[in-house]
Amino acid sequence: MRISSAISMAVAATTAAPVVLSYTSSSWGMQTTRSAMVMNSSGGKSGGSFSLTNLFGGESGGGGQSAPTLRGNKNMEPHPSVLPHISPLNRLGPDKQKPTSSEPLPIHPLVRSGTLPNGLPYVILPNKSPPGRFEAHLQVFSGSADELEPQQGIAHLTEHVAYMGSRKRELLFGTGSQTNAYTDFHHTVFYAVCPVQTPRGGAPMLPMALDALVDVMEARVESSRLEKERAAVLSEMTMVNTIEYRVECQILSTLHRENRLAKRFPIGKEKLIRTWNTDDVKSWHRTHYRPDNVLLYLVGDVDPDEAERVIAEKFGRVTAEKQGSEIKLKEIKEQAKDLAKAVVSGSVKAAQSWHYPPVRHDWCVEAEAEIDPKLIIPADSLEYDINLQKSYPLDEDVFFLKTEEVVPGKKIRPHIYRHELLQAFSMHLFSKRPVEPTVDLGSFRRSLARRVALAALQIRLNVGGRSDDPAFTFVEFNQLDSAREGCAVCSLDMTAEPHKWKEAIFKSLSEIRKLGVFGVTMGEMERYASSLMTDAEQLAAQGDRIQHGDQLAYLMETVANGHTFMSPEQSYHVTARALSSLTLEDVNIAAR
Secondary structure, three states: OHHHHHHHHHOOOOOOOEEEEEEOOOOEOOOOOOOOOOEEOOOOEOOOOOOHHHHOOOOOOOOOOOOOOOOOOOOOOOOOOOOOOOOOOHHHOOOOOOOOOOOEOOOOOOOEEEEOOOOOEEEEEEOOOOOOEEEEEEEEOOOHHHOOHHHOOHHHHHHHHHHHOOHHHHOOOOOOOEEEEEEOOOOEEEEEEEEOEOOOOOOEOHHHHHHHHHHHHOOOOOHHHHHHHHHHHHHHHHHHOOHHHHHHHHHHHHHOOOOHHHOOOOOOOHHHHOOOOHHHHHHHHHHHOOHHHEEEEEEEOOOHHHHHHHHHHHHOOOOHHHHHHOOOOHHHHHHHHHHHHHHHHOOHHHHOOOOOOOOOEOOOOOOOOOOOHHHEOOOOOOOOOOOOOOOOOOOOOOOOOOOEEEEOOEEEEEEEEEOOOOOOEEEEEEEEEOOOOOOEHHHHHHHHHHHHHHHHHHHHHHHHOOOOOOOOOEEEEEEEEEOOOOEEEEEEEEEEOHHHHHHHHHHHHHHHHHHHHHOOOHHHHHHHHHHHHHHHHHHHHHHHHOOHHHHHHHHHHHHHOOOOOOOHHHHHHHHHHHHHOOOHHHHHHHHO
16 A cells, blocks of 8 residues: 555556556566567567667658559459558648647658559658668558457568568678568568669669568468468567566556557467468468558668659559458458458547557546547447457456556556566556647647656656665656557656665655656756757757668657658757747646
């Protein structure tokens, strides 16, 4: 009860929040590392050291594209899973944008986007750092969260079969190129990082790189190929079976207890992976690897006009109808169709961003907060169990503590995890809120206010930990927009020695409560606002020297969350304007 009462202090401004506490059978336990639940084809999980980033880790942008055509061949039946949905391009796409409440943010002047007649969208960003190279990333908007009950792990296996065994990918070997792929809850991504020309002969590499990615869309699912990649995936399962991975699964299962993310980890179920044949894998592939369900990113030393021509030439022949005609398993075909209908009828994926997983969340917001009805789980159960709240044969036994109402309207959902390999105490306190797209000056100013408040709190927590005998060994408080989970995750992550757990909880939660009640000082606001301005200046000073990989990561994150993608110079000027009108009240509203 003492733990619960301390935790309730941190969630006083929310209606619900999940908590994870870890301890051993004899003492409280510690989670020392946590990496993103991302399966990559080079083996194991991507990510490494403990960090919040690893946990999660408008107007048309050009071309004046019209709405995409999702069906091209009238001689074939429509693809069963293709239903009208929002464009993955978000602010860069053809969909009509909601009016902004203040001055809209400018879009990067060099970015170009469009949609092929078959429905395949693309984004091109010319960038000359380093010169003579480019990156092409094909993002498929289906991951482990889209898997049906008998398909758990098939998204990751299909990733291996589609790319690791691709003969056209093998043609890139020896050219100075790097290729790989990874699978997460919400998507599967394939990429090629290449020189503009081949080392020998000087032939253009862009057509070769796109050939490899088109091969992903048209993957041949051969028995020999399947068996080789099945062995690789099963090997990865043994590599990730660590105490850190188990704790991470407990954390994410608690955070997303109300939806399918708690039951659909990318690694899947071993007993299912061992049984699938070529029809199983091909049915998953042909269901999800279709033009309207992908997005091609191209960043680097490329000519946009030539790039658009090559993209249309290579990807234009892929059609959803042909993919649908090759789904052989009738039962799976019908089940996937039912899931697709449920997704477009009510999920964050359909309501906010096609990049998000097909889920609904319990939001931790004030009772009076206005939320899009499409983002709210209805009181009565949905006809289709999209959040997987019923019991299913393959579910593991999970014993969660009941949600408790600590004060009227204020609830927490605690979970305690014990394991003999854990040696110290760890606490993770979360709340989930809808992502607020940063599209105008007002939303940009609010994002800066949150950053100032978070910086002030983190420094206070760090100062509290500076002593010869600190209460905690690690503490971090942050809020990140997570396309991977389809929400903004606000979290406190804290570790401490077993005998210090009570003091650690008290000190960390006391600092959070003080920030919420009393806010930041004028001196803190000025100091951290100045730091934000310095960061914007330094970024703008880099100009066109920002590396392809950094540009691409920012572009993908921005597009996924429906934010406006700006150039460093544009961001600098907008930051200066927003900070000039930022008030202490703005920051303290964000702090609450």
